[in-house]
Amino acid sequence: MSAEGLSFLDEEKPRIVMFCGKGGVGKTTSASATALHFARGGLRTLLISSDPTPSLSDILEVDVRGEITPIEAAPGLDAVELDFDTVVEMWKEKFGKEVYEVISSFLPVDEEIIEYVANAPGIDQEFALSYIYDLYAGGGYDVIVWDTAPAGGTLSLINLQDKFYRHLGDAARLYVRVRNALEALTRGRAKRDPLQIIAEWEKLSKSVLEMLKDKGTKAFLVTIPEALGVNQTQRVARELARYGINVSGVIVNYVLTPEAAASEFNRSRREMQSKYIAALERQYGDEMHVVQMSLLPFEVKGIEALDAVEKLLFPNRSSD
Numbered sequence: 001m002s003a004e005g006l007s008f009l010d011e012e013k014p015r016i017v018m019f020c021g022k023g024g025v026g027k028t029t030s031a032s033a034t035a036l037h038f039a040r041g042g043l044r045t046l047l048i049s050s051d052p053t054p055s056l057s058d059i060l061e062v063d064v065r066g067e068i069t070p071i072e073a074a075p076g077l078d079a080v081e082l083d084f085d086t087v088v089e090m091w092k093e094k095f096g097k098e099v100y101e102v103i104s105s106f107l108p109v110d111e112e113i114i115e116y117v118a119n120a121p122g123i124d125q126e127f128a129l130s131y132i133y134d135l136y137a138g139g140g141y142d143v144i145v146w147d148t149a150p151a152g153g154t155l156s157l158i159n160l161q162d163k164f165y166r167h168l169g170d171a172a173r174l175y176v177r178v179r180n181a182l183e184a185l186t187r188g189r190a191k192r193d194p195l196q197i198i199a200e201w202e203k204l205s206k207s208v209l210e211m212l213k214d215k216g217t218k219a220f221l222v223t224i225p226e227a228l229g230v231n232q233t234q235r236v237a238r239e240l241a242r243y244g245i246n247v248s249g250v251i252v253n254y255v256l257t258p259e260a261a262a263s264e265f266n267r268s269r270r271e272m273q274s275k276y277i278a279a280l281e282r283q284y285g286d287e288m289h290v291v292q293m294s295l296l297p298f299e300v301k302g303i304e305a306l307d308a309v310e311k312l313l314f315p316n317r318s319s320d
């Protein structure tokens with residue numbers, strides 16, 4: 001195990017740190033403690049959750065639903081749980097008119113088409129990525145810590161973005177092919193060249209994917225020291241790599257310390273865990289950080305509890 005924990009992040013100065021993994025492994029706990037650490041180091045930090053059933057408000061003990069909220073107990077830290085209804089509303093405001101312009105340039109539709117597109121399945125998650133991109137590109141934060149939705153959700157989100165990007169290319173080609181016929185049908189209806197709008201969407205979509213692939217974006221796989229966790233980690237690591245996302249480390253959570261393993265029950269659990277920690281070390285130790293996070297004797301809730309987690313993850317933090 002690296003005795004350094006996540007301290008190497010202080011040197012690397014990432015722009016986005018994302019925590020991925022299956023349900024209940026400690027993503028929100030790790031993300032919150034990491035964000036707290038960055039804010040204490042003087043970075044303008046945003047902690048953001050794209051989990052449809054988020055728990056940032058619970059762990060921070062501040063209501064951060066839907067709106068970016070400063071966390072008083074941690075100066076420099078803002079947090080938000082994405083509210084997907086709000087995200088869809090923002091999207092409609094930003095892109096709704098353009099969608100209408102493009103589609104109405106070749107089909108006899110009215111503005112209801114905006115609702116229709118905005119309500120398509122998965123589209124809220126899709127907009128969440130462009131929301132994060134705006135915050136990233138806006139430059140208001142030094143670092144964004146992203147508490148992602150449990151494994152499958154986040155991957156399908158990235159997959160969707162990838163597909164969307166490809167489809168936009170197809171849409172533009174198709175449009176060019178049928179353009180003349182359409183122009184005859186819809187003479188004078190389009191205010192702007194739809195091709196130009198499609199090209200702008202394509203650019204945005206590409207930027208979102210580039211943000212995810214950027215060297216400044218670091219993903220962590222949070223897992224548990226059990227067979228289930230090890231297998232899941234392999235799958236998620238492969239998928240993230242497929243999209244070109246840098247996986248910086250694996251956080252193995254709920255590890256029983258030798259002290260905790262005094263009873264026969266815990267001793268035998270620790271033995272079981274050791275086998276899987278060793279397996280994760282073997283598999284990932286050469287190419288990335290494998291960081292252990294001990295099981296704490298209390299629930300992680302409130303800034304004080306997060307402080308203890310920060311200590312675990314950043315053992316050589318300067319504030320001590």
Ligand SMILES: Nc1ncnc2c1ncn2[C@@H]1O[C@H](COP(=O)(O)OP(=O)(O)OP(=O)(O)O)[C@@H](O)[C@H]1O
Pocket residue numbers: 021022023024025026027028029030051055150253254293294295296297298299300301
């Ligand atoms: N090292 C730890 N020691 C003790 N309790 C922990 C530890 N890590 C996490 N917990 C507790 O485990 C529970 C799950 O953690 P957390 O909410 O961070 O997981 P998650 O991966 O975000 O879950 P979800 O997928 O549901 O969002 C929480 O109640 C948290 O307080």
Ligand SMILES: [Mg+2]
Pocket residue numbers: 027028029051054055147
């Ligand atoms: Mg969570």
